[in-house]
Amino acid sequence: MDECKLRAANEIHGVECDGQGCMYWRVVEQLDIPVAGGGRSGCAIQYFELLGDDDAGVAQWLLSVKDRIEGLQEQADAGDDGGEGTG
Numbered sequence: 001m002d003e004c005k006l007r008a009a010n011e012i013h014g015v016e017c018d019g020q021g022c023m024y025w026r027v028v029e030q031l032d033i034p035v036a037g038g039g040r041s042g043c044a045i046q047y048f049e050l051l052g053d054d055d056a057g058v059a060q061w062l063l064s065v066k067d068r069i070e071g072l073q074e075q076a077d078a079g080d081d082g083g084e085g086t087g
Contacts, residue, residue, distance in 0.1 A: 002017045002042075004016060004018065005046055006043075006045045006051070006059060006062055006066065009051055009055070009056070009059035010056075010063050017043055019042070020040050022044050022066075024048075025040040025044045028040065
């Protein structure tokens with residue numbers, strides 16, 4: 001798979017693209033945004049042209065959003081481990 005363009009824009013190289021599992025594609029799905037070609041494939045950041053050549057600040061912000069949302073999702077998933085509630 002290709003390198004994650006968002007991480008590469010933040011000088012983090014060698015991390016594979018999440019592809020369809022990318023948080024940004026999941027947002028598109030949740031918001032029911034139509035995608036040309038009928039499918040989520042490749043890099044959502046590139047598809048929606050969210051980064052230009054000199055958008056280091058935007059790249060940092062987009063990566064921080066991605067990391068925070070993925071961290072919250074991991075916490076939610078850990079809470080859904082099938083254990084009993086405390087109440």
